Amino acid sequence: MKLETDPTTRLEPLIARLEAAAWRVARQRYGPVRQRELAQQIMEISRRYNRPEGEPLVLSQGLPGRMARLLFFTMADLPKVAFPLAELERAGRLPRGDKPLRVLDLGAGHGALSLGFLLHRAARGETGPVELHAMDQDAEALETLELLLEELRLDQLLSGEVTLHTRTTSLNRPPNLEAPFHLIMAGGLLNELRPRAEEGLVRATLAALAPGGVLLLLEPALRHTSRRLHRLRDGLLSSGEAVALAPCTHLGPCPMLEGDRDWCHERRSWLPPPMLRQLASVTGLRRRDLRFAYLTLAGPGIPPLPDREQASRVVSAQLGGKGRMELFLCGAVGRQRVVLLKRHLGDATRAFSQLERGHLAWVEGGSLLGNEFRLDQESRVRGEDPTADEEA
Secondary structure, eight states, X not given: OOOTTOTTTTTHHHHHHHHHHHHHHXXXXXXXXXXXXXXXXXXXXXXXHTOOTTOOOXXXXXXXXXXXXXXXXXHHHGGGGHHHHHHHHHTTOSOOOSSOEEEEEETOTTTHHHHHHHHHHHHTXXXXXXXXXXXXXXXXXXXXXXXXXXXXXXXXXXXXXXXXXXXXXXXXXXXXXXXXXXXXXXXXXXXXXXXXXXXXXXXXXXXXXXXXEEEEEEEOSOHHHHHHHHHHHHHHHHTTSOEEEESOSSSSOOGGGGSSSOOOOEEEEOOOOHHHHHHHHHHTXXXXXXEEEEEEEEXXXXXXXXXXXXXXXXXXXXXXXXXXXXXXXXXXXXXXXXXXXXXXXXXXXXXXXXOOTTOEEEEESOEEETTEXXXXXXXXXXXXXXXXXXXX
16 A cells, blocks of 8 residues: 555645646647547557667657657656655755746656646645746647646646746757756656767756756666666766765665666556546556656755765565565665565564665664675664655
């Protein structure tokens, strides 16, 4: 079951209203929705998104394809941003204030990240003005985003004044940016850019951040896109051009790149809105979980998120078998298989059994035994979900 502290809990009724608005916009722009044709396009787009590494992404520009991206993929992707935003918020690093908050959405498409960000604010009653800049090579998708925001205004779903500026451009070359921005987001961009184009683009966006600003990159939980994100992180950190805020708890090289098979990604549960549940049932895709990889960056000289020097990130689901529990943790010492025998489960170690992928863990005591780190009756474990809503 989903915890009450999950950051999507507050969003669920807002997402349901947003979904209804998206269907109104789809019918207004494209006419009647034919579910069978829509389902076929959803499955075809999913296949293309999950293409082999190195194969270019080519998406249909026909009406069924556009409707599939708006009604299924935009709705399925927008709640993902709630988790890195909530993590920044809990750490006191999410930009906010009474002055206009300048936000840039790179490769915005129909605005999954922008909409997720605006719903995150609405759920918390934040009413400060937002100046939203959306950039994408698809002019029609940006026009649809404009219509969606107008529907949200009519539905009184936006909190505070939101001003939208759109710009049609390819992002395979770094664009000129009207800096500074307090928050820059890019969703699924590495999955669409040509190889290595992200390096110049991300450097340009880092330079466009306001003091204390944040860059959030969010990608599909695919091995090759996630590892591309890991390599980008290592290059920026080694050159001193950025500081990694999350998911990393350290500033050393990414342990996932030590081999060829590993990658870091999130898997979080949520309750999809009604029409998305129906489409997911028809297509067999994305039922009750959100899978994504992300990287939150700040400019040089910005301190990491507090209280994480000794912490590790949980990068696996609960594993283990009879008589033992185990998890993979990633931190300053690298990626480790950590094992707790059930006979050593007590008050000091009980938190180990409650850890899930994406949580933070603080471990004291234990010893290295072969290729695993073994906890014992003298060990102490503390854990937390860094995205949990403290007010829930």
